[in-house]
């Protein structure tokens with residue numbers, strides 16, 4: 001009987017009953033919350049192709065993961081009743097919107113380093129510089145392997161500022177919550193990570209009781225480690241071990257993807273790609289499967305969300321600007337105090353600036369109903385969403401997009417091997433080549449368009 005149950009559970013249409021099911025059926029977003037809730041059973045690793053994933057700790061294979069599953073944003077999300085002050089016009093497609101602001105960090109270094117206008121970093125820094133929190137849980141590049149990321153807990157504004165800028169490679173912001181236990185924190189993460197925090201508030205309150213404010217960054221999808229390695233290869237860095245700096249954006253708006261280190265010829269150099277070349281031509285093709293089923297790309301469970309105000313053409317050399325979406329009264333109060341403290345310069349804009357800034361994200365959300373219907377019709381798993389009427393968003397798509405949401409999914413089922421269970425293989429990067437202190441040679445710059 002047990003053998004039969006195990007065999008049935010491995011069929012493509014079998015229900016999701018464990019964290020292993022979430023991972024193997026490619027519904028994992030890589031948020032890291034399951035490993036915070038069941039740290040003795042699970043740990044996060046990087047898989048080169050899949051992304052950051054939970055795996056059982058040694059000797060804990062087959063452990064019951066029901067508690068972890070209860071916080072997992074990969075399998076299901078339930079939207080709370082919207083705040084009475086939220087825009088009714090925007091709720092179904094964009095989640096709760098109380099206010100929309102546009103502006104930038106006042107500190108010019110943060111503004112320059114930030115992906116957009118540095119407001120995400122400025123607000124997070126304010127949390128530990130008068131805002132009332134003791135620490136910030138967020139993501140930064142690893143010191144030892146600069147093309148991988150780690151969750152970190154920063155206690156001073158300088159440490160928060162050092163991590164400004166988007167990391168377009170796997171990152172599990174929730175992992176940082178373990179080290180922040182017992183402290184009052186601000187949490188910065190992608191929408192699925194903030195959604196995991198929201199789920200934990202009811203399913204595992206002790207893990208998130210110190211989280212006082214959540215800031216989400218807009219997110220169109222997380223590319224795998226392979227995406228970044230291909231970007232480095234394209235820039236002439238055949239061996240990732242020779243690389244000691246990877247920046248995806250910033251130092252301009254949207255800024256260039258910059259890689260620095262020793263190239264195939266052994267010479268130290270720096271090379272870069274435009275945002276269109278790095279994201280558009282390399283990285284986005286490597287987004288994890290779950291991102292294609294994601295409907296919350298703009299932090300609907302957060303107090304505040306930050307992204308690009310791309311509702312107009314950006315002039316060459318224009319300094320960065322961020323869009324800020326206030327989603328809760330707590331978020332509104334936090335922005336008010338940050339403005340008063342003089343860390344951000346923001347102007348209130350019409351709510352319509354938000355949808356006009358990210359029309360691609362609405363199309364993506366619209367496609368999800370078609371994708372999920374196709375998966376279910378073929379007996380494959382899809383996340384459960386309770387809240388917005390996704391069918392109505394899908395219905396508004398053009399005929400071509402509707403057809404492509406179905407046919408594209410059928411094609412991806414084969415390409416992504418969704419009929420099989422995925423196996424996580426922990427990625428073991430080679431340590432980078434280190435240069436003796438003080439002997440960093442001059443870097444030759446190689447640019448692309």
Ligand SMILES: Cc1cc2nc3c(=O)[nH]c(=O)nc-3n(C[C@H](O)[C@H](O)[C@H](O)COP(=O)(O)OP(=O)(O)OC[C@H]3O[C@@H](n4cnc5c(N)ncnc54)[C@H](O)[C@@H]3O)c2cc1C
Pocket residue numbers: 113114115116117118119120121122124138139140163164165166167168169170171172173188189190217218219220221222223306307308309322358361
């Ligand atoms: C994978 C990915 C996809 C994105 N897609 C979009 C998009 O579709 N539309 C859009 O407008 N913007 C997108 N962005 C950009 C992102 O939303 C910008 O950070 C945002 O525009 C805010 O800019 P800022 O200058 O105010 O923030 P910054 O000052 O640059 O602060 C960014 C904050 O985000 C944290 N962070 C960086 N990378 C990650 C990560 N991978 N996971 C969790 N936290 C991280 C940092 O620790 C920092 O605290 C994406 C970013 C990423 C990482």
Ligand code: SF4
Pocket residue numbers: 019022023027028029030031032033034035053054068071072073074075196
């Ligand atoms: S989505 Fe998050 S909680 Fe769910 S399995 Fe993946 S890492 Fe764990």
Ligand code: SF4
Pocket residue numbers: 029190191192193219220221222290291294295296297
């Ligand atoms: S697209 Fe959605 S699921 Fe994917 S990383 Fe971004 S927020 Fe998470």
